[in-house]
Amino acid sequence: RYRIAVFKSLKNISAQIIDDKINKTIVSASSMEKDLKKDKKNKTDLSILLGEILAKRASEKKINKVFFDRGAYKYHGRIKALAESLRKNGLNF
Numbered sequence: 001r002y003r004i005a006v007f008k009s010l011k012n013i014s015a016q017i018i019d020d021k022i023n024k025t026i027v028s029a030s031s032m033e034k035d036l037k038k039d040k041k042n043k044t045d046l047s048i049l050l051g052e053i054l055a056k057r058a059s060e061k062k063i064n065k066v067f068f069d070r071g072a073y074k075y076h077g078r079i080k081a082l083a084e085s086l087r088k089n090g091l092n093f
Contacts, residue, residue, distance in 0.1 A: 002026065003067045004054075004086070004093070006079060013047050013078055015054050017063060027061055029054040047078040051085025059090055068093045 006015045014030035031037070031046050041049070058064070068086075073079045087093070 001065055001067050002063055003069050004091075005069050006071060006073065006082065008073055008078060011043075013043070013050060013082065015050065015082060017054070017058055017066060027054065027057045027063070029057060044078055044081050047081040048085045051082045052089050055086050055089030055091050064090060064092055066091055066093045 003018045003020055004015055005018055007013070012031040014028065014032070016025045016028035018025050029050050031050055036046065036049065036053075039049075058066070068083055070079050070083075075083070083093075
């Protein structure tokens with residue numbers, strides 16, 4: 001199974017889908033991308049939008065089952081918003 005690794009800083013959030021068998025990133029999305037950066041949104045809305053974008057990119061690569069790796073971050077706030085957005089847009093974990 002693929003793994004979604006999440007990184008969160010004070011201003012930004014990013015997530016990537018990794019294949020651990022070959023140690024390669026398959027799909028990634030970040031709040032630092034130009035099309036996301038131009039919209040002035042709060043950080044939680046940015047996480048929801050990032051989840052939609054990552055799920056769409058994953059479905060283009062025919063990925064639908066993943067493992068959610070939240071790292072050391074607690075499952076609330078922006079991390080929870082990202083996870084729920086990923087689930088709503090078709091990823092299963």
